[in-house]
Amino acid sequence: xxxxxxxxxxxxxxxxxxxxxxxxxxxxxxxxxxxxxxxxxxxxxxxxxxxxxxxxxxxxxxxxxxxxxxxxxxxxxxxxxxxxxxxxxxxxxxxxxxxx
Numbered sequence: 158x159x160x161x162x163x164x165x166x167x168x169x170x171x172x173x174x175x176x177x178x179x180x181x182x183x184x185x186x187x188x189x190x191x192x193x194x195x196x197x198x199x200x201x202x203x204x205x206x207x208x209x210x211x212x213x214x215x216x217x218x219x220x221x222x223x224x225x226x227x228x229x230x231x232x233x234x235x236x237x238x239x240x241x242x243x244x245x246x247x248x249x250x251x252x253x254x255x256x257x
Contacts, residue, residue, distance in 0.1 A: 167247050174240045183237060190233040193226050200226065 165173075173179050201219040206212050214222065 163243055170240050170243050186233045193229045197226050
């Protein structure tokens with residue numbers, strides 16, 4: 158895997174983390190996660206699909222759905238951590254450069 162090259166500076170990333178834009182993104186991601194949690198409570202329950210048909214999920218459909226929800230929640234946590242990941246990469250790069 159190629160090494161990730163970060164074009165932003167540490168200061169730009171820290172400023173971004175304090176921005177209204179990032180705040181709006183965080184709020185949307187938290188909302189997405191909250192909807193996934195609510196959806197988790199309904200998994201396996203009979204429901205009406207988009208065409209008006211009653212659906213009674215079987216166990217394999219339920220497990221797939223639970224995996225989908227878990228994946229979305231993990232993705233949200235990853236997206237929320239991206240600025241910190243970028244900062245850590247920059248710090249690690251600085252440490253490597255100092256040791257050379």
